[in-house]
Amino acid sequence: xxxxxxxxxxxxxxxxxxxxxxxxxxxxxxxxxxxxxxxxxxxxxxxxxxxxxxxxxxxxxxxxxxxxxxxxxxxxxxxxxxxxxxxxxxxxxxxxxxxxxxxxxxxxxxxxxxxxxxxxxxxxxxxxxxxxxxxxxxxxxxxxxxxxxxxxxxxxxxxxxxxxxxxxxxxxxxxxxxxxxxxxxxxxxxxxxxxxxxxxxxxxxxxxxxxxxxxxxxxxxxxxxxxxxxxxxxxxxxxxxxxxxxxxxxxxxxxxxxxxxxxxxxxxxxxxxxxxxxxxxxxxxxxxxxxxxxxxxxxxxxxxxxxxxxxxxxxxx
Amino acid sequence: xxxxxxxxxxxxxxxxxxxxxxxxxxxxxxxxxxxxxxxxxxxxxxxxxxxxxxxxxxxxxxxxxxxxxxxxxxxxxxxxxxxxxxxxxxxxxxxxxxxxxxxxxxxxxxxxxxxxxxxxxxxxxxxxxxxxxxxxxxxxxxxxxxxxxxxxxxxxxxxxxxxxxxxxxxxxxxxxxxxxxxxxxxxxxxxxxxxxxxxxxxxxxxxxxxxxxxxxxxxxxxxxxxxxxxxxxxxxxxxxxxxxxxxxxxxxxxxxxxxxxxxxxxxxxxxxxxxxxxxxxxxxxxxxxxxxxxxxxxxxxxxxxxxxxxxxxxxxxxxxxxxxxxxxxxxxxxxxxxxx
Numbered sequence: 001x002x003x004x005x006x007x008x009x010x011x012x013x014x015x016x017x018x019x020x021x022x023x024x025x026x027x028x029x030x031x032x033x034x035x036x037x038x039x040x041x042x043x044x045x046x047x048x049x050x051x052x053x054x055x056x057x058x059x060x061x062x063x064x065x066x067x068x069x070x071x072x073x074x075x076x077x078x079x080x081x082x083x084x085x086x087x088x089x090x091x092x093x094x095x096x097x098x099x100x101x102x103x104x105x106x107x108x109x110x111x112x113x114x115x116x117x118x119x120x121x122x123x124x125x126x127x128x129x130x131x132x133x134x135x136x137x138x139x140x141x142x143x144x145x146x147x148x149x150x151x152x153x154x155x156x157x158x159x160x161x162x163x164x165x166x167x168x169x170x171x172x173x174x175x176x177x178x179x180x181x182x183x184x185x186x187x188x189x190x191x192x193x194x195x196x197x198x199x200x201x202x203x204x205x206x207x208x209x210x211x212x213x214x215x216x217x218x219x220x221x222x223x224x225x226x227x228x229x230x231x232x233x234x235x236x237x238x239x240x241x242x243x244x245x246x247x248x249x250x251x252x253x254x255x256x257x258x259x260x261x262x263x264x265x266x267x268x269x270x271x272x273x274x275x276x277x278x279x280x281x282x283x284x285x286x287x288x289x290x291x292x293x294x295x296x297x298x299x300x301x302x303x304x305x306x307x308x309x310x311x312x313x314x315x316x317x
Numbered sequence: 318x319x320x321x322x323x324x325x326x327x328x329x330x331x332x333x334x335x336x337x338x339x340x341x342x343x344x345x346x347x348x349x350x351x352x353x354x355x356x357x358x359x360x361x362x363x364x365x366x367x368x369x370x371x372x373x374x375x376x377x378x379x380x381x382x383x384x385x386x387x388x389x390x391x392x393x394x395x396x397x398x399x400x401x402x403x404x405x406x407x408x409x410x411x412x413x414x415x416x417x418x419x420x421x422x423x424x425x426x427x428x429x430x431x432x433x434x435x436x437x438x439x440x441x442x443x444x445x446x447x448x449x450x451x452x453x454x455x456x457x458x459x460x461x462x463x464x465x466x467x468x469x470x471x472x473x474x475x476x477x478x479x480x481x482x483x484x485x486x487x488x489x490x491x492x493x494x495x496x497x498x499x500x501x502x503x504x505x506x507x508x509x510x511x512x513x514x515x516x517x518x519x520x521x522x523x524x525x526x527x528x529x530x531x532x533x534x535x536x537x538x539x540x541x542x543x544x545x546x547x548x549x550x551x552x553x554x555x556x557x558x559x560x561x562x563x564x565x566x567x568x569x570x571x572x573x574x575x576x577x578x579x580x581x582x583x584x585x586x587x588x589x590x591x592x593x594x595x596x597x598x599x600x601x602x603x604x605x606x607x608x609x610x611x612x613x614x615x616x617x618x619x620x621x622x623x624x625x626x627x628x629x630x631x632x633x634x635x636x637x638x639x640x641x642x643x644x645x646x647x648x649x650x651x652x653x654x655x656x657x
Binding site: 054056083084085088089091093096097098099100101102110111114115146148159162163165166 | 553554555557558559560561562563564565568572573576577579650651652653656
């Protein structure tokens with residue numbers, strides 16, 4: 001069953017020098033109970049897409065979409081009501097996401113008292129139980145602590161426990177492992193997977209790291225210059241990528257080439273977010289670009305539920 | 318543990334400040350171009366009288382010995398005798414100091430109660446009318462001369478509306494007909510100790526106008542500081558995170574952002590308190606408030622040095638203690654302070 005259904009989402013921010021097209025056209029279809037990865041390089045609009053779902057876009061920003069539905073409700077009207085009730089956020093840098101001058105107990109209790117109607121004693125027990133559910137060994141001690149007394153991995157677990165405390169069933173995880181050591185990051189991903197299966201959560205995983213997609217996600221959507229260019233089951237996207245950009249991303253992974261070889265990089269850079277783009281946004285950097293690519297928007301190619309936008313014929317992929 | 322070490326360190330530093338000020342007060346007394354013996358000897362003294370005063374005050378002893386005597390006297394609270402009135406200074410302070418402290422504490426509290434919420438509101442509605450109005454009022458509050466504000470308040474509340482007394486610390490019906498037993502010197506506390514609700518109310522109403530007058534400047538400063546600190550903090554990631562967690566806007570403003578902005582606001586307490594302790598001369602005179610400001614200003618005009626020294630010491634100690642309490646409060650509000 002589709003929990004999140006987004007068609008042609010755009011977010012533009014007016015500035016004195018003209019509109020910034022942070023998100024140009026994003027399609028997302030997320031099934032209940034899956035971890036859906038959204039991948040792309042910095043500035044491709046992945047975080048802004050998540051913020052639009054939370055109704056936390058910068059002041060003055062315009063959101064438009066053909067369809068922007070969460071569990072049957074229109075997010076363009078209800079985002080701020082659903083935020084913190086059904087949609088939660090796990091942000092990139094847990095140290096910045098926690099309030100430095102309040103104890104973890106206060107911060108957990110604030111969330112619980114905002115969403116659950118229970119007496120203080122019960123809230124304390126519930127806070128400890130949620131912290132334990134995120135794999136923190138000594139919840140009572142963590143509750144007494146302040147954020148600076150915890151390690152990055154523990155902080156991220158507290159942030160996850162807070163998101164669970166809201167009762168949200170859809171979590172937007174914005175690069176949840178970027179600020180962490182690799183091994184701690186892997187533990188956090190494993191924790192998210194466990195919570196998804198145990199609690200029936202759905203997660204939108206925003207990342208720039210193909211390894212995170214491979215390790216934790218069921219399906220993935222690739223963003224380029226504010227557009228979703230490819231989407232499908234992770235195995236298909238990683239093993240038989242349709243879009244030349246996805247192929248270039250995979251080729252740029254350190255372990256993709258022979259040992260000792262120069263790392264592959266994608267030539268050029270993403271188009272600036274202020275300009276209008278007529279054809280395929282990747283055309284200037286695409287090794288297989290044709291004349292038509294810069295002129296006309298690419299058509300949809302599909303292999304079962306694996307879809308991408310490209311002028312190249314399907315069998316070229 | 319960290320907190321205890323921090324408090325200890327702060328206390329030791331504060332003690333050094335007090336010792337340093339004791340030294341300075343003594344040095345200043347030596348370089349002031351007036352002869353204490355001549356002042357002590359009374360109006361138009363003869364040479365013999367001055368010589369006698371010199372011996373009585375022990376002015377011929379060597380400097381280090383005199384500093385030792387001075388420091389020992391200060392430490393035991395023996396401030397000596399006023400050159401002018403011949404009264405024991407410690408006795409005078411027992412009634413003047415509580416009067417001033419009462420005013421200082423009350424006006425500082427008022428300044429924070431007015432300034433901080435207005436600053437939060439202005440930051441939350443940045444650029445909108447509450448912010449404009451708040452910013453305008455804070456500038457007016459800071460710029461308004463004390464004596465002018467005092468007169469306006471007296472005119473409106475005492476003269477026109479007649480709901481608050483014009484001046485003084487207590488009404489005559491109480492201070493003369495049924496005086497309060499002096500226990501602490503703080504009228505409101507003494508009234509409560511004596512179970513005299515009428516006297517408590519009377520003392521409180523006398524306090525309001527001078528405290529408001531004194532609170533105006535620090536309230537304006539508190540508002541500005543709180544506003545700018547809040548604006549910076551509302552930009553931080555954890556505020557967005559709190560919104561994403563569905564916390565209510567008042568909860569985010571006062572429960573999450575304000576504790577982060579308390580540092581600057583607490584600093585205002587020190588400023589406001591120091592201002593109220595000695596800057597209150599005009600206010601004390603206008604409202605006939607029998608406090609330290611009035612006491613010391615008369616002493617300065619009369620070159621009554623022991624009084625000046627005693628008041629300087631007492632004010633220094635009050636200020637140092639206040640700052641120590643603020644430092645400790647900041648460490649309690651923000652546990653990272655004790656670490657640095």
